[in-house]
Amino acid sequence: MASGSEDSGAKTDPPTGDPWHWESERHIYENSWISVFERRGRKPDGTPGLYGIVRFRNRAIGVIALFADGSLTLVGQFRVPLDRWSWEIPEGGGPPDEPPLTAAQRELAEETGLSATQWREILRTDISNSVTDETGVVFLATGLAEGIAHPEGSEHLSLRRVHFPTALAMIDTGEIRDALTQLALLRVYRMAMTGELPPELCAALLDQRDD
Amino acid sequence: MASGSEDSGAKTDPPTGDPWHWESERHIYENSWISVFERRGRKPDGTPGLYGIVRFRNRAIGVIALFADGSLTLVGQFRVPLDRWSWEIPEGGGPPDEPPLTAAQRELAEETGLSATQWREILRTDISNSVTDETGVVFLATGLAEGIAHPEGSEHLSLRRVHFPTALAMIDTGEIRDALTQLALLRVYRMAMTGELPPELCAALLDQRDD
Numbered sequence: 048m049a050s051g052s053e054d055s056g057a058k059t060d061p062p063t064g065d066p067w068h069w070e071s072e073r074h075i076y077e078n079s080w081i082s083v084f085e086r087r088g089r090k091p092d093g094t095p096g097l098y099g100i101v102r103f104r105n106r107a108i109g110v111i112a113l114f115a116d117g118s119l120t121l122v123g124q125f126r127v128p129l130d131r132w133s134w135e136i137p138e139g140g141g142p143p144d145e146p147p148l149t150a151a152q153r154e155l156a157e158e159t160g161l162s163a164t165q166w167r168e169i170l171r172t173d174i175s176n177s178v179t180d181e182t183g184v185v186f187l188a189t190g191l192a193e194g195i196a197h198p199e200g201s202e203h204l205s206l207r208r209v210h211f212p213t214a215l216a217m218i219d220t221g222e223i224r225d226a227l228t229q230l231a232l233l234r235v236y237r238m239a240m241t242g243e244l245p246p247e248l249c250a251a252l253l254d255q256r257d258d
Numbered sequence: 259m260a261s262g263s264e265d266s267g268a269k270t271d272p273p274t275g276d277p278w279h280w281e282s283e284r285h286i287y288e289n290s291w292i293s294v295f296e297r298r299g300r301k302p303d304g305t306p307g308l309y310g311i312v313r314f315r316n317r318a319i320g321v322i323a324l325f326a327d328g329s330l331t332l333v334g335q336f337r338v339p340l341d342r343w344s345w346e347i348p349e350g351g352g353p354p355d356e357p358p359l360t361a362a363q364r365e366l367a368e369e370t371g372l373s374a375t376q377w378r379e380i381l382r383t384d385i386s387n388s389v390t391d392e393t394g395v396v397f398l399a400t401g402l403a404e405g406i407a408h409p410e411g412s413e414h415l416s417l418r419r420v421h422f423p424t425a426l427a428m429i430d431t432g433e434i435r436d437a438l439t440q441l442a443l444l445r446v447y448r449m450a451m452t453g454e455l456p457p458e459l460c461a462a463l464l465d466q467r468d469d
Contacts, residue, residue: 096412173340
């Protein structure tokens with residue numbers, strides 16, 4: 048197999064559906080957020096294999112809330128699975144039957160107290176597709192007004208407002224490691240560079256002043 | 259709680275370590291890729307709670323392999339947990355005691371047959387930190403030479419070579435949904451815009467010709 052011939056304009060259809068042949072699926076575990084299954088069958092090469100699948104009850108929602116001056120609010124919290132602190136955009140979960148925008152508005156208000164007059168979906172993502180079916184939707188919120196935050200009992204949050212170039216630099220230094228946050232920041236960077244945002248906001252986002 | 263006062267140059271230390279009080283941890287499931295645990299204890303607000311944690315045996319490795327003409331190789335494969343096809347950069351897993359670069363070189367060769375003379379780590383990421391401890395490392399590989407691919411038995415791959423702006427557009431259209439691939443492409447876009455890559459490569463990456 049070579050490294051791929053360059054596309055010649057024709058759209059290439061994916062060759063197949065699922066190349067595994069499944070024989071059984073066993074339910075292993077369930078809580079309010081995930082369920083775990085183990086499937087057994089034959090791999091694409093015909094040999095026996097198994098696959099552990101983690102299904103998520105909620106879709107991940109991220110909100111990059113940009114102020115007119117080019118700053119944004121980061122939420123800091125301890126992430127139990129990694130056993131360490133993480134600076135992130137406001138994030139939460141929304142059930143599949145709820146519009147992602149409704150979940151985004153709720154999570155932003157709960158975690159930061161902010162409300163916004165303009166909302167725009169800017170990215171859909173498959174977060175960890177080798178093992179999970181978790182998907183994520185990222186929104187850009189502008190036209191912000193401050194209010195009172197009311198986080199859930201499992202959340203112990205800290206808030207911090209940083210200028211956009213500072214947040215980008217925090218990816219480079221490893222201070223921002225959360226994938227959904229990195230994606231939101233880099234997606235907005237590209238929107239600013241390609242003029243997909245209002246000119247005044249583009250200028251504010253790319254202004255290299257010190258924080 | 260307000261939406262965060264703007265940083266005034268002083269670095270804010272995260273306020274706490276783990277705000278949960280854990281009482282027990284139960285091992286639920288294990289296979290060659292993941293293990294699942296359930297912890298019980300008290301939430302930050304003192305009420306009883308539980309937390310399901312999925313631990314990954316390997317770290318995720320992604321390689322964005324750029325040719326001098328500004329094109330890159332995408333790998334297409336069926337992703338079982340999502341039950342659909344996915345176009346991605348070459349990806350794989352590396353055990354924690356193996357240098358990420360070694361895993362990256364192996365995965366690139368296995369999936370595409372490519373080898374590279376220059377390697378550069380461009381991103382570390384926490385992939386899905388609400389439930390898992392999965393981390394990822396992304397490398398940029400340049401100075402490419404073609405060879406013979408030899409994918410694993412569980413892999414049924416298709417290769418496609420596209421120009422960099424085409425790959426970016428595939429994020430916008432939803433054809434590229436894998437988070438590690440989206441991160442790699444957007445990170446390289448920013449590196450090209452800020453001159454972090456050789457000038458000829460920057461020019462080739464940003465050249466808006468049709469594929």
